[in-house]
Amino acid sequence: MARAATPAAARLLRAALLLLVLVAAGRHAAGAPVVTELRCQCLQTVQGIHLKNIQSVKVTPPGPHCGQTEVIATLKTGQEVCLNPEAPMVKKIINKMLNKDSAN
Template identity: 95%
Template structure:
């Protein structure tokens, strides 16, 4: 035989369900940033690479995922390499890519 829930238990259950719905809705909010990694990608960096080998360049500013600027170059071979954003050659590469 089932017992009727007390009013306090019913309120607690409703509050828990509402919280669950709000959390699930918040995860799907339009325009919410999606963080895939909560750590730096570049543990080791190169001081430079020849510009003709680079297909694309992605510069990620410091943020909650990583406290340093990261420069990731995708080579024409498809390989990704991290470049030191402070290296003079890398600064030149970034300027050339921006001016294209």
């Protein structure tokens, strides 16, 4: 005798089937760009941080994933911090990091 599925189990089954359909449809989308993140990474930014605390800086230009330039600094502690790309201090940090990289 078959048992009726509970409402929670039925919702879970529907969600799993929907996910399966979406994954299968995505595999057939020819020429679709591969984007690891589909949204902006930086929801909040800081105006600047002392250069001695920064290990590296990653600048991501605007694109289909996000309409704004994002500046993400990785600190020597491993923490990532989003910087305001328009802040004068951040512009100086980017220039110093670029000059440091080109000097090597």
